[in-house]
Amino acid sequence: MKKIKIFDPAMCCSTGVCGTSFDPELPRVASVVSFLKQKNYPIERFNLTSEPQRFVENKTVQEALAKNPEGLPFTLVDGVIVQQGTYLSNQAFAEVTGISEDQFPASGEAPKPKIRLTIE
Structure with missing residues (x-):
């Protein structure tokens, strides 16, 4: 399996719903990552x-940021940047993972949990 790492720009959360402007790509990517x-x-x-040290520790990301500080997000597959400035499409995620695109959640649709939890 190919390892995927996504390095996001500075934001309040991975879905972007608490920010001042809404980017529909953020909940889609969050759903794909969760799936x-x-x-x-x-x-x-x-x-x-929330994780600046991860950016510092990754030499590939450090070099890319030095060349293009506005280039985030970066998507790395097996340590190589395959996309910068935008997120992978569901089709691209399918190609990288070998999982059929039709299995991915619809845009912004979070996968349903397998176990139901009850809070008392």
Whole structure:
């Protein structure tokens, strides 16, 4: 399996719903990442605001930011930047992961949990 790492620009959260302007790509990507994690696919997502050390530790990201400080988000597959400035489409995620695109959640639709929780 190819390992995917997404390095997001500074923002309040991964869905962007609490920001001043709404980007529909953010909830879509959050849904795809959640879906892939449920499938035990090796994917990680880092936010510059909450995890700056991850950006510092990754030499590829450091070099890309030095060349283009406005280039985030970066998507790395097996350590190589395959997309910058925008997020992978569902079709591109399907190509990288080998999972059929029609299995991915619809835009912004979070995958349903497998176990129902009851809070008392």
